[in-house]
Amino acid sequence: MALDYRWLQDTVRNRFESEDAMEAFLPRALTPDELKQLGDDRYLSAMSRRVFRAGMQHSVVDARWPAFEDAFWGFVPEKMVLLTPEQIEGFMTNDRLIRHRTKLQTIPRNAQFILDIRQERGSSFGEFIADWPSTDIIGLWRLLAKRGARLGGRSAAGFLRLVGKDTFLLTSDVVARLVAAGIIDQAPTSQRDQQRVQDAFNALQQASGRPLCHLSAMLALTINPRV
Template identity: 80%
Template sequence: MTLDYRWIYDTVRKRFATDEAMEAFLPTPQTTEALKQKGDDRYLSAMSQRVFRAGMQHSVVDARWPAFEDAFWGFVPETMVLLSPEQIEGYMQNDRIIRHRTKLQTIPKNAQFILDIRQEQGRNFGEFIAEWPSADIVGLWRLLAKRGARLGGRSAAAFLRLAGKDTFLLTSDVVARLMAADIIDHAPTSQRDMKIVQSAFNALQQDSGRPLCQLSAMLALSINPRF
């Protein structure tokens, strides 16, 4: 089965008063050039913010994030990779940040991940992320889950969205639309499932010319008007 983009568009358009209102609501990814120019400290910050958001109200984490930026010196990977267990314990006494030991421990681990990618690729992490093809975004999810710290499940896509990289999200509403269209018959978990979902999004993108982030938002809106 396939997803009918025209039906999806018409269904979602009815949720808004004007074309402009709909377009303003839909997310917009950053350009390839903007992603390349962003410092690797911004990617580590986004990774860490996503890790702390998991299982917590995003607004609570976001309100504390300026304090995190200050406490962790702007998340420069070369500095963060040197954080010692003793320093991590010291952060457990800082009441300006969220004191979650296991999540704090991911910061030097993900700093090392970023530095490893830079060494392997001979380019900045931002260039690596920017040039990864959207037609295989689930492959990037898989790499992040395998090599990053606490970036499995929905966290890989959520990190990419925070960083500005175009990606779809597999929210419950998106999964519900994919199931209603007989693309899948259960929440996707296996690599085979993910390839099927990626193919469906690739076809939608070819039909519409829209970025993946807008397409997943439209799928969600076609199920839940209050998305």
């Protein structure tokens, strides 16, 4: 089965007053050059924010994030990798933070992950993210889940969306459209089903020239017209 881009475009366009309104609504991905310009501290900060967002209202985490930036010295990986268990325990007494010990412990672990990638590639983590092809974004999800701390499930895609890397999101609305189109039978947890989803997005991208984040939002709008 396949999704028809012309049908998708026409269906979503009908949700808006104008073409410009539709385009303004769709999310924006950063260019590879913009991703490369982000410091690795910004990637660690976004990873950590995504970890804390899991299971919590995003607005609650975001409101506390300036305090996290201050407490963790701007999330510089070279500093964060040196955090000791005693320092982590010290953060548990800081009422400006969200005091979740297991999530706090991911900060030095993900700092090490970033430093490992830098050493392996001889370049910044931002270059690693920027150079990964959108045609295999699920491969990047898997790598983040395997080597990062608490970056499995939806967290890998959520982290990528936070930093501006082009990715689709498997929200309930997107999954519902993919099921209705016969691409998958249920939420894609197996590698086989995830590859079917990637193939469907690749076909839509080839037909449209749009980034994955546009296509993801458009598919969601065919189920839940929020405008």
